[in-house]
Each structure stands twice: as C-alpha cells, then as structure tokens.
Amino acid sequence: MRVFLCNSSSSSLFPPPPTPTARRPQKPLLATPQNPSFIRSLTGAALSFNLLFFSPLSPLPPPSIASDFTSSGSQLECREEDQRIEEERRLERAxxxxxxxxxxxxxxxIVNDSFLDTDRNRWSPEAWLQKKEDIIGTSLQTRSKAHxxxxxxxSTLGDPYTRFLSPSEFSKMARYDMSGIGVNLREIPDENGEVKLKVLGLILDGPAHAAGVRQGDELLSVxxxxxKGKSAFEALSILQGPSDTSVNIMVKHGNCGPIQSVDVQRQLVAKTPVFYRLEQMDNGKTSVGYMRLKEFNALARKDLVTGEILTAMKRLQGMGASFFILDLRDNLxxxxxxxxxxxxxxxxxxxxxxxxxxRETLNVKSIVAETEPLITTPVxxxxxxxxxxxxxxxxxxxxxxxxxxLVGEKTYGxxxxxxxxxxxxxxxxxxTVGKYVTPNHLxxxxxxxDPDYKKLPAWNEVVERLSKCQKQQSKDT
Structure with missing residues (x-):
C-alpha cells in the first residue's frame, strides 16, 4: 500500500516515486588475499541485503539480450557451461x-572477534568455541564441503544479515568501475594455467554494455x-582515458563464441541519484526546494551523492527556496x-x-557535524x-x-x-558488527x-513545531 502525501494546497506536488529496482553497493575498498580484509561497513534493508550489494553490475542478461551475439541457443548454453567449469576449476586450485x-x-x-548478537540470546563465546571444536572433528575433503x-x-547465529559469500558472489560484490567503459575484469586461468581476462561485471546501459559487450566475454586486445600475459590492472590502465574519447576493444563472446571488434566511447557511467526542482506553493507565495534522493551509492567517484545534494541545495537556494523537502521514500x-x-x-x-x-557495552561512539549547516530553513x-x-x-x-x-509512514527499521x-x-x-542509535537514543x-504527520502540514505549522522542539532542546541542555 502506498501513502500519497498531500494537503489541500499541494495534493499533486509530490506523488510517491516509483518502486525502486534492486540495487547493490559499489566501490568497496580493494582487498588482498594475504589477510582477511575489511571491505566496507554497510547497512541495507532486510528485504535487500542483495539490494545492498546493489549493482548496475549485473548477472548474465536474459537470452533476448545475450542472443545479439550468439548464433543459437546452444552457444548461450555453452557460455554458461564454460563459466560453471571455470568456477569449479578455480575452487579446485584453491x-x-x-x-x-x-x-x-x-x-x-572473524565471527568470534567481530559478531554483534542483537538478540542477546543466540550467541555466546562458550557456545561458539564448542562450534569450533565440533568443526575440527569434521572431515572436509572438498572446498565445497568447507563452504x-x-x-x-x-546459520546457527540466528542473524539474517550474517552470511557466507561464495567466490563468485564476493567478486560481484567487490567490483567497481575502473575502466571508464563500465566493465570489471578478472584474471581467470585457462586449461594450460595461463591467465585470460574475462568480463565478470557490466554496468547496465554503460558504454561497454551498449556496444554489445556481455558478461563472460574474454577481452583480447585494447x-x-x-x-595475452597482461594482468587485469595493466588492461584497465590501457582502457582508461578522457571522457567522451573512443577506445577499440577485441572481445571473444564466451569460450566458444565469435570474436568481435568493438568501438566503445568512454564516459562517466555513474548516474545522479538526486532529482530536484523548485515548487511554488500557497498560490505562488512560497518557494519550496524539492529534492528526491533515490539511493546512497557512490558509484564511479567518491562522494557522488553528497556532491549532488550539495549542488541541488545551493541551486535551489539561489532560485529563492525558503523551505526544503527531502524525499527519502523508497530509499533503501x-x-x-x-x-x-x-x-x-x-x-x-x-x-x-x-x-x-x-559488541562491548561501553563501546559507544558518536558521530558529530564538524561545520555549520548549509541551510537553516525548515525541512x-x-x-x-x-x-x-x-x-x-x-x-x-x-x-x-x-x-x-517527518511526514509519511513508519520507516523500515x-x-x-x-x-x-x-x-x-x-x-x-x-x-553484523554493530548497530546505530539515533541522537535521541532510539x-x-x-x-x-514513526513520522510526525501522515500528510503534509501547512508550513506555518512546521515552523511552529520546529521552534518548540528547539526551545525544549535548549532547556534540556
């Protein structure tokens, strides 16, 4: 069920945005195989831990897309079989x-050192140590058995967010675009032990995808x-170049597919997650800056979201906005x-x-603002x-x-x-290693x-409520 937020003066101004598509997070820190590597602290809705590893970096496209470069359904099956065999070979070498x-x-x-039991009744150091002793006596003849x-x-932890990632799942999560054309490359050993470069991630509608490159393709030349013999890093270095310039790549579509020469135009593939506009309310007497933030995703460059919202706020201020609406509906x-x-x-x-x-009860830290606010008008x-x-x-x-x-309905939690x-x-x-607590310790x-209102109140009511809140806050401090 959707809640349409409206009042008599603005019933059609802010219809709810469309239901978001599944997304996965971008740009984790690089990891090395020598040590367990902390990649990134993340949070996301329960219905979307895969959401959270949100991604324009997609799995194999449906046959209707992939068939653009396969002569028959059998070649698509061949490609899928190739990927399955390569994964098994990699696990055998592990x-x-x-x-x-x-x-x-x-x-x-890792669990023993870091896990936070939010239920406070499913995990204990003693029980977890017993789990280790039970494992030591288990025969683990294959890597698949170990996984x-x-x-x-x-699963015994009872935490829906703590889970295992297979090597292929981990590689999908850890990808980000260094190429400038929207691909991620990985070094895959062939049957002779030599390295070949495969496309294991594609940004949907990115330059490479639009040019016909597909997941599973082998990159032969740039x-x-x-x-041949070059690392993924070396290949990416050759691929990179100024935005809007062209690069020629030679790809082989799967292990048994055709070879094709493709010209791809480099570009910044990240799309802004911020939409904003100036609205006139109260018969044109009030200018309101409306900003919709679809997601928190810094794909392709650092601080993309913060920079875009900062730009939006400054432009709306320059256009005369005296109030602001920040739309976080359906932002997972x-x-x-x-x-x-x-x-x-x-x-x-x-x-x-x-x-x-x-995990430690005394280990509570606060994150505070370091500068003055960009705007002080009601929001x-x-x-x-x-x-x-x-x-x-x-x-x-x-x-x-x-x-x-806050206006609307109760948030996810x-x-x-x-x-x-x-x-x-x-x-x-x-x-799961920690949790967040609000400034009011919720x-x-x-x-x-819980929202303050289910429907948009009048702006004078907003001003009055915020003023009372600030006065009460001053008394409490």
Whole structure:
C-alpha cells in the first residue's frame, strides 16, 4: 500500500516515486588475499541485503539480450557451461593456497572477534568455541564441503544479515568501475594455467554494455595491444582515458563464441541519484526546494551523492527556496557514510548525527557535524515503509536535532552495521558488527521511526513545531 502525501494546497506536488529496482553497493575498498580484509561497513534493508550489494553490475542478461551475439541457443548454453567449469576449476586450485580446514577456522575467527548478537540470546563465546571444536572433528575433503560447513555455522547465529559469500558472489560484490567503459575484469586461468581476462561485471546501459559487450566475454586486445600475459590492472590502465574519447576493444563472446571488434566511447557511467526542482506553493507565495534522493551509492567517484545534494541545495537556494523537502521514500539505503555526510549538511557544528554501538557495552561512539549547516530553513523529510538504513540515519539526525519534521509512514527499521571480510580462497563472510542509535537514543533496528504527520502540514505549522522542539532542546541542555 502506498501513502500519497498531500494537503489541500499541494495534493499533486509530490506523488510517491516509483518502486525502486534492486540495487547493490559499489566501490568497496580493494582487498588482498594475504589477510582477511575489511571491505566496507554497510547497512541495507532486510528485504535487500542483495539490494545492498546493489549493482548496475549485473548477472548474465536474459537470452533476448545475450542472443545479439550468439548464433543459437546452444552457444548461450555453452557460455554458461564454460563459466560453471571455470568456477569449479578455480575452487579446485584453491586448496593449493589454503586448506579447507583453515578456511572454516578463518570464518569462525572473524565471527568470534567481530559478531554483534542483537538478540542477546543466540550467541555466546562458550557456545561458539564448542562450534569450533565440533568443526575440527569434521572431515572436509572438498572446498565445497568447507563452504557448506561455513554456511551452516553462520546459520546457527540466528542473524539474517550474517552470511557466507561464495567466490563468485564476493567478486560481484567487490567490483567497481575502473575502466571508464563500465566493465570489471578478472584474471581467470585457462586449461594450460595461463591467465585470460574475462568480463565478470557490466554496468547496465554503460558504454561497454551498449556496444554489445556481455558478461563472460574474454577481452583480447585494447587499441591493438594484445593482452595475452597482461594482468587485469595493466588492461584497465590501457582502457582508461578522457571522457567522451573512443577506445577499440577485441572481445571473444564466451569460450566458444565469435570474436568481435568493438568501438566503445568512454564516459562517466555513474548516474545522479538526486532529482530536484523548485515548487511554488500557497498560490505562488512560497518557494519550496524539492529534492528526491533515490539511493546512497557512490558509484564511479567518491562522494557522488553528497556532491549532488550539495549542488541541488545551493541551486535551489539561489532560485529563492525558503523551505526544503527531502524525499527519502523508497530509499533503501546503501553507503552509510554518504548518509552521514548528507545529514551533516543540515546540522550545526557539534550536533550528533548518530551513535554507533559495538559488541562491548561501553563501546559507544558518536558521530558529530564538524561545520555549520548549509541551510537553516525548515525541512520536511518524506519517509515510508521502504525508507531504510542510511536513509533512516539522515531522517533521524535531522528530526532529533529539531531541523526537520517527518511526514509519511513508519520507516523500515534497519539499524545494523555489516562488515564484509574476504577469506583466503576468495570467498567472504558478511558479519553484523554493530548497530546505530539515533541522537535521541532510539534503537532503529526492528523498530523503525514513526513520522510526525501522515500528510503534509501547512508550513506555518512546521515552523511552529520546529521552534518548540528547539526551545525544549535548549532547556534540556
């Protein structure tokens, strides 16, 4: 059910945005295989942990797309079979680097050191140690068996967010675009042990995808430079160039497909997640700056979301906006740091954005704004049941500091922090390591945030409510 937020003076101004498509997070930190690597702390709606690894970097396209470069359905099947065989080969080689038992113990240790039991009744150090002793006596003859043991081990935690990632799942999550044409490359050993470069990630509607490159294709050359024996990093260095310039690539469509020369135009493939406009209300007497933020996703360049919202706020101010509406409906979250930085744009120096709490009860830290706010005018934040994670951080930061009122319906209630760790064989574990608490000390997770109003109030009512909130806050401090 959708809630249409309206009043008599603005019933058609802000219809709810369309239901968002599944997304996955971008641009994790690079990881090395020598040590378990903390990739990034993330949060996301329960209905979307895969959402959260949101991604224009897509799985194999449907046959209607892939068939553009296959002569028959059998070649598509061949490609899928090639990928399956390569994955199995890679898993078979993995024991040369680390034993099956060591991989399981590595995952066990990460949970032992980092896991936060939000239920406070499913996990204990003693029970977890017993789990390790049980594992030691288990025969793990294959890597697949080891991965199954890790999955079962994590399932006993009772945490829907803590889970295992296979090597292929981890590689999909860890991709980001360094190429400038919207592809991710990975080095894959062939049957002779030599390295070939395969396209294991594509940004939908990016330059390479639009030119006909598909996931699973092998990259053979760039601008006539043969890539045989070259690393993925070397290939990416050749691919990179100024935006709007062209690069020629030679690709082989699957292990048994045709070879094709493709010209691709480089471009910044990230699309702005911010939409804004100036609205006139009260018969043209009031100018309102409306900003819709679809997601927190810094794909392709650092601080994309913060920069775009900053630009929107400045432009709307220059156009005469005296009030602001920030639309976070159906924003399922994403990169939490982006949400924190956006909240700071509205807060006074020293005001609390959010508290973070870890496993130790005394380990509570506050994140505060370091500068003065960009705007001080009243703000309405639109929320609904799909407002989650980083979006809830923004909403509560503005609300609890008397900077905004919330309008709509109760938010989702996702306030947990997940960290993603890489294991030595290229697989990974996602572990809940902490939670967020609002400036008013509300535990978001499982509770959500109740709005102040279900429908848009008059602006004089907004001003009055925020004024009372600020006066009360001053008395309390």
């Amino acid at each position: 024991p040369e680097l680390v034993t099956n038992e060591e991989i399981v113990k590595e995952a066990w240790q 199954d043991v890790i999955r079962r081990m994590l 601008n006539g430079v043969n890539l 979250g994403g990169l939490v740091q982006e949400g924190i930085e956006i909240a700071k744009l509205f807060l006074n120096e020293g005001e609390t954005v959010i508290y973070t709490a870890g 309405i934040v639109l929320v609904n049941k799909n407002t989650a994670s980083a979006s809830e951080i923004v909403a509560t930061a503005l609300h609890d500091n008397c900077r905004a009122i 996702k306030g947990l922090i997940q960290s993603v760790f890489e294991l030595h064989d290229g697989s990974g574990v996602v572990v 535990d978001i997770n499982g509770n959500g945030i």
